[in-house]
Amino acid sequence: MTSAAAADLIARSNRLGSDPKNTNYAGGNTSAKGTDIDPVTGEPVELLWVKGSGGDLGTLTESGLAVLRLDRMRALVNVYPGVEREDEMVAAFDYCLHGKGGAAPSIDTAMHGLVDAAHVDHLHPDAGIAIATAADGEELTARIFGDGTGSQRVVWVPWRRPGFQLGLDIAEIKAQNPQAIGCILGGHGITAWGDTSDEAEANSLWIIETAQAYIDEHGAAEPFGGVRPGFKALPEAERRARAAALAPTIRGIASTDKPMVGHYTDADVVLDFLASEKAPALAALGTSCPDHFLRTKVKPLILDLPATATAEEQIARLHELHAEYRADYQAYYDAHADADSPAIRGADPLIVLVPGVGMFSYGANKQTARVAGEFYINAINVMRGAEALSTYAPISDAEKFRIEYWALEEAKLQRMPKPKTHQGRIAFVTGAASGIGKAIATRLAAEGACVVVADLDLEKAQAAASELGGTDVAIGVAANVADADGVQAAIDATLLAFGGIDLVVNNAGLSLSKPLLETTEKDWDLQHDVMAKGSFLVSKAAAKALIEQRMGGDVIYISSKNSVFAGPNNIAYSATKADQAHQVRLLAVELGEHGVRVNGINPDGVVRGSGIFASGWGANRAATYGVNEEDLGQFYANRTILKREVVPENVADAVFVLTGPELSRTTGLHIPVDSGVAAAFLR
Template sequence: MTVVDDLLKRCHELGADPRNTNYAGGNASAKGSQTDPVTGEPVDLMWVKGSGGDLGTLTASGLAVLRLDRLRALINVYPGVEREDEMVAAFDFCAHGKGGAAPSIDTAMHGLVEAAHVDHLHPDSGIAIATAADGAELTRAIFGDRVAWVPWRRPGFQLGLDIAAIKTENPQAIGVILGGHGITAWGETSAECQANSLEIIRLAESYLAAHGKTEPFGPVLPGYEALPASGRQARAAALFPLIRGLASTDRPQVGHYTGTDVVLDFLSRAEHPRLAALGTSCPDHFLRTKISPLVLDLPADAPLDQVKDRLRDLHAAYRADYAAYYERNAVEGSPAMRGADPAIVLVPGVGMFSFGADKQTARVAGEFYVNAINVMRGAESVSAYAPIPEAEKFRIEYWSLEEAKLQRMPKPKPLAARVAFVTGGGSGIGAATARRLAAEGACVVIADRDLGAAQKIAGELGANALRASDVAIAVAADVTSEDDIRAGLAAAVLAFGGVDLVVNNAGLSLSKPLLETTAADWDLQHDVMARGSFLVSRETARIMIEQNMGGDIVYISSKNSLFAGPDNIAYSAAKADQAHQVRLLAAELGGHGIRVNGINPDGVVRGSGIFASGWGANRAAVYGVQEDKLGEFYAQRTLLKREVLPEHVANAVYALTGGDLTHTTGLHIPVDAGVAAAFLR
């Protein structure tokens, strides 16, 4: 195996176990020689995980490759700790070859330490020792002289120099505990380095287990115990839209709900308010969770209205406190305040609500706060939890290097942070719409009577994501059932925090002349489309109003809502009902910032579940054409002579919701390739 192969193998094995490090946290490196293509001579290089990568999924393209001689020569031009940030730009002049990842702030630590292999990790057990009030003493008690203590210092060139000096002065040491931060270990082979990292992590775990007190968070607070599972889920779904709306005051956010035992136990204990107020410590933690969460101070069974009112008050106080934190610590040249809303909201008895610009970011923020709870438990069990000072947290959060990293991030897609609920999403127009909305950045809930079809589309949309459920989920929903609709929307809320964009697409069609249309036919047609879209709109409007973030409701109506064709009285009348719902709801919901618009397709044959279920055969018989030529027939009767596909309808949904038509509501857009008889008048 090559040096890079060994490094990636080590990264994957360490990153696969959450006890070793958190997602995208920590880094690892390896040093070795390679032939310089310019001189033909051997050159000493270092391969190190680049900025923003994840150890568990790292590939060779995620490594930064630097010349070791040039990296170490930076010591000669180092201007001192007050200007150490300048050294990050200097790493670019140490790069070997082209391509490769951007070097992270920890590059100096890896390059300056005299060891062939170095790991820097954020294990909960190691950070528990690092954030304990007497961390230095605990380090000596646990590890003897095999692991040294490094007082807190912000990551950078000076920290790399400090660790390099400690290794030189302590040749017996296998690594260090970084105060307030994590661990670093080294070895002359990749296997030795990995073994040393695991030795530090496992010894810390064993010590905490053997010496830690059993209730580090204090006794249970009466009334703050976890609600029963069913009641907990219902309360979370009832609160999430409001909480998401509050957390989106500065910018829209996607939410993630966590109701694990770790979170619920923490919130049930007497010390949780004190510890939560202290905030997180490891830079990787509070960059994602903010320095502290918003914590509801009411018991689990408090009346829902009281809880909502209290959350509004606490949110206002949180924003004021965060602004004061910024003002206390900002200096000339500090980046502007990025937003004062919480990233983590804790509700006793219910769980944790975490937020981010997309679902993965929201989920990872919650995972990091679980790490923080584990850290607090460990530190409190053997000492007292003592995170780094507020001023140091601010220096990390509003670090110019962090700001530059944020500015390098790709521009969000047009529908980023929006949650879409698509009925009839398992096939045809619904599936095409789900694909388009997901491609534009939305989280998508695919609702369909056929759960298997919905799951297939959801899996397709999430195939390239870290977790498929970060992009799309499937729910079984018959839109004629109020219970199904409420359950499907509750699943959407629990998955993503709420709903912003609804597509009323579910439908069927019975093609019969008037005299052959039964009352049952009429009722079924209207139950699915007229009643079903009304029910979906009503229940999603409740969520949108609670969120106070505006929203979009789009009806997939039909050319037949305007055009009087033969032999489809039930279908066309139901579509006309939907078309007028658009106008009525646009007038009623506009005051809440909710826009309601419709799309009138015609002749969407290819991929259509309706046409495949018998409607196509009936319409072909009515028009006297072969069923497989029906799409061509519809195209030839249009002004543009073009066949309408599901993707064309999906494009219209995006046009209405993607940001360019922000002042449009109550509109019907024809997607019929031009049917003069269906022109809007």
């Protein structure tokens, strides 16, 4: 049962965390102290409830809280070995836990437990960090939050890495400044407190709003300087087209060390920053708040060409800048690493800025990539506020390295679950709103892939995508595979949504069951336009991106048993399936040098959930074979070797295996998924 103190804490945390002006995603932490009954003794015990490691304030629940006995937590002061060994105190928190379950205590637990206040908030508001990263932040703090008599409602705390010592420092500051309601943490954020949950929340909001109001009233009108000639934002349609053209190259750059998923934004705040005179110099200084640069790396890669440059010129320059970036990051690592430092985690950028076009951010999955971009927007806001009042002065590279390669941060990374087989992969599946395509999309999403559900019917595509999760998992796009422009638009939408493409499944299809003399030219053209031509157009558009990424990839054709078996009354369908089957062989040869594998799957008798069978094909085939339509699936099963019906999920299983790590040396293969039809055996 949740205590009243914990319930108030969760409600306050959700309110604070749901507003981005207060803190970034998963940033900051909150706490409450109170009394509960110890189930062992039946006596009251003082407890500390504090947001645990890795949680998010906006979505915090009781399971995201760490609960500690306050007497034991504060007793750690007596065994504290000093700042040089303060990391040892994180493990000591485990000996202070009360009850079972809950989250692991975070590095900021000491700040909350040692400060003599019933409720404490530690947040990362842009306005607060702007003051914290200004060159004269201490003086600004005195000016903004003082009363002119030397009494400070908010006190300056010089930069110190989060940990036990910072908790001691803030506790001492509160003790020496009884009139204070909080502090500005140099280079980092804010901390506020109160006797009640409402008071702590009000104090946090007052600090944030007061800082922002001061920036608005006293800040320079153009903190980033004027606009650089040629660096203004391109018109929207041109801008997004250029972003799609650059996305494969940039994703390949960001994925040199390990595959990354991307996120693109052309928000005004980004475009305005990139057009400004100060953007190159400020970007080179990097971010300051630890939450920011742990997600964005210490600095971004920023293209130094104007928006008026051609895509080819930009691509060439991006490759040059990438080489320079990697060398610079290696030098940063070498300058600050010692014998105990974790190995370098990769030298590729996580934020790539293209003036006139926007920002590309990267992470191990879509959510991480999106949040990295959000954090860099936070950093832009911080730089704007600091430059408006003073000069932006983030913490030093040496301090950034101490956090980026902190043993505690490395331990957190090592505790992360092993990624699923398809994590970091971006799949584009045609005809995916129903039947086989939907089963494939579902399986790939379950294995960690980002999935684009492409279908002729946009509404159905979006509905199918929503079943897989939010837009960090899947999106639905319209795709008439017989239309080259429509296909390219769908591929471009994929590139803008997830940064690139890795896995293409040519599944879209239809069938008209007719004998030769009843098959019209229109029937023939329709079948070939959707499947033979459609597969060609999708593969061609996707291959361009796959080649530019330099990351390899997979192309899968959902062909058919009919591509090798002469069934009755389906000349147009079987001929186009044979066309698709040979495209597999041709493209396997052509794309192999780029690391792209091309394979096919030959299903048969997939009746259940099939859009093709539901649209009349099933009735025609049932009539051809002299069975009831509802018995068609079993009819197909009975004529196979295994006597088992084939369902869409069986085909999805084959796609999973073909595109997973186990068959990484296989290309040009067709896998039958037909329960065994001897007449369709290959070779």
